[in-house]
Amino acid sequence: MQAFGKVAVLMGGFSSEREVSLDSGAAIVAALKSKGIDAHPFDPKETPLEQLKAQGFQTAFNILHGTYGEDGTIQGALELLGIPYTGSGVMASAVGMDKYRCKLIWQAVGLPVPEFAVLREYSDFDEVERRLGLPMFVKPAAEGSSVGVVKVKEAGRLKAVYEELKHFHGEIIAERFIGGGEYSCPVINGEGYPSIRIIPTTEFYDYEAKYNRNDTVYQCPSDLNEADEQQMRLLAVQGAEAVGAAGVSRVDFLKDTDGKLYLLEINTLPGMTSHSLVPKSAAETGLSFADLCVEILKTAHVG
Ligand SMILES: Nc1ncnc2c1ncn2[C@@H]1O[C@H](COP(=O)(O)OP(=O)(O)O)[C@@H](O)[C@H]1O
Ligand SMILES: [Mg+2]
Structure with a gap:
């Protein structure tokens, strides 16, 4: 399949989800190759992204998770490089x-959406507790993998939980259970x-x-x-x-x-390992992992 040219599967990267990304990436490279596509692994942690052009890549399949992967930054860089990439653009990613x-x-x-409140230093924590009820969930808005997610069960604990979590980047939100x-x-x-x-x-x-x-x-x-x-x-x-x-x-x-x-x-940017949820769901409709990868690649875009 020549239409895609030389395809870089962007994998690994800098985030804590690096290992999962490498797993997904390896499965995707194998799947694309099985469909006759000239796909190669490309890890921006090992090779600077600007090398994509010099190495002759024409399309990027992005499977980098987390920071510098699904947050809009890599998408912005690919926009600047003019290399069509799969998945969401800068804004939706961010x-x-x-x-x-x-x-x-x-x-x-x-x-x-579950009723929620943003917690700030000056919040009326008792009012939030009355409104959302107990138990409730409190979490940093910018984390993932359940990091910093707390189920608050006891009355009067909300402020203390906020104090524990406020060092996380971004807002802290409370949600109705x-x-x-x-x-x-x-x-x-x-x-x-x-x-x-x-x-x-x-x-x-x-x-x-x-x-x-x-x-x-x-x-x-x-x-x-x-x-x-x-x-x-x-x-x-x-x-x-x-x-x-x-x-x-x-x-x-x-x-x-x-x-x-x-x-x-x-x-x-959901995981694409052999046991990930998206491939499982696609398989239910008869879409094989390799066909799913090709469908995703077809949507590579820039601009
Ligand atoms: N409002 C809620 N009510 C019930 N369970 C919740 C609520 N918010 C989070 N959880 C539980 O915590 C887990 C992680 O929360 P989530 O908001 O998905 O953060 P993350 O991005 O870390 O996955 C959820 O998968 C769910 O089990
Ligand atoms: Mg979640």
């Missing part, structure tokens, strides 16, 4: 990394894909459950009835559209005990 501003946008377009189940729904090229139910064996889907345990259950197809499934896919598409996400993204959801669905966060 918004997707900021839970607070993402929620503001979703709220503004009428999408359901939504306790009826956790889901994730991929959006691929503007289309909602089968949802996945996530059932952690820990109290919530914390760092342990994400990376250090192998007993978290991922159900795809999930347990939603047909109407809720269609509703979730529509909300996921609308959530991605609202922030301007492109290519592949994954919108995470919480379901309340009364069945109502809430958007939790968007991931504009």
Whole structure:
């Protein structure tokens, strides 16, 4: 397939999610090659990004997670270099990394988000506690992997939790507890894909459950009835559209005990290892991992 030319799979990078990215990247290089595409690994930590041109790369498949990967910075650099890249652009990437501003946008377009409050030094913590109720979740807006996420259960603890978390970059937000189940729904090229139910064996889907345990259950197809499934896919598409996400993204959801669905966060650069959620969901529709990679590559763009 000549249309893409020499393809750089951008992987590894500088963030704490480097290892996951290398895993995803290796799977993508192999998949693209199996489709006859001239794909090569490219790690910006080892080779400066400006070398892409000198090395003859014409297209970039971005699978760098976290800082300098899915936050808009690498996207800006690729824009300047004029190299078409997969996935979201500068703005959607930056918004997707900021839970607070993402929620503001979703709220503004009428999408359901758990009630929340931004915590500041001068907040009325008692008022926030009364309004959101207990338990509630408090978290840094700019982290991921459940880092800094705290479930607050005791009355009068909120201020102390804020003090513990305020060193994190960006805002600290408090959220109403939504306790009826956790889901994730991929959006691929503007289309909602089968949802996945996530059932952690820990109290919530914390760092342990994400990376250090192998007993978290991922159900795809999930347990939603047909109407809720269609509703979730529509909300996921609308959530991605609202922030301007492109290519592949994954919108995470919480379901309340009364069945109502809430958007939790968007991931504009979801993992693509063989056991990641997006490939699992795509496979449900008959889309193989290799075909999925080609579909993503087709959306490479600049400008
Ligand atoms: N409002 C909430 N209600 C119930 N559980 C929550 C809430 N917010 C976060 N959680 C739990 O904490 C986990 C991590 O929170 P999340 O906002 O997704 O941050 P991260 O970006 O670190 O994944 C979620 O997957 C969920 O298990
Ligand atoms: Mg999350």
